[in-house]
Amino acid sequence: MTDTFVTVQGWLGNDVQVRQAGDAQVASFRLGCTPRRFHRRTGAWVDGPTQWYTVDAWRALGENCRDSLRRGDPVVVHGRLEARVWTNSAGAEVTTMVLEAASVGHDLARGVSRFRKAARVETATPEGPSVAAPAGEQAAAPAA
Template identity: 60%
Template sequence: MLNETVVTLQGWVGGDVSLRQAGEAQVASFRLGSTPRRFSRRSGEWVDGETQWFTVNAWRGLAENVAASVHRGDPVVVHGRMNASTWVSNTGVEVISLEVDATFVGHDLARGTSVFTKTPRTAPPRAEGEPESSTTAAA
């Protein structure tokens, strides 16, 4: 698609990951808090800015991997398409909600270590009587 806003965010998982069914696909969602940090020349110290909150949605296979791997408090890096939606709260206040449809999600290894487990690939179903090929056996 043209003119999509693609972003890479670094932050901390602010709550539990929820996994739900959306039609034929699974989607995992979590809140990501990102706090900018800048050096203040005036005080000579690092100063935290205002935390920005994003809802991250991961779909299909990524959803399952995120639900199994990402937990509240984890430092993560997220890459995906940014969407902004405007709605009116119960109190009548207009709210802008920022959501990211994630393409990639991973632990921020600048903040710690992680262990990777490769997801096994499933072979496409074979026709009855079809011999197993060497490429299917290797997968």
């Protein structure tokens, strides 16, 4: 099966919410994207209808989203797009667009940002110290 990867620019509609999914954490937020077009006849910019996406970011990416993003931030998200169809309480079929993020960042066309590398965590094993891994990820044992 071929996955559809897209890059979407928009604004966070809510603060990042983190939940546990099995043994992994997933962070979710809503991303609003409003297309803007120049209307030649009137000489004015016109906003189109806002499209809303649910963005899911897993594990370390999700933790970094939680620590970095706030409601109203302009962001760029690249990931796998999926349409989820479900039935609401009124019995109507609803389609929700979900973007499983592969990468997320502030939109630097809208402002400035400072990058800070995530802290690395050292873990000990019976064989000795292990290789450091980014916070939120399992550290690997050193090669023998």
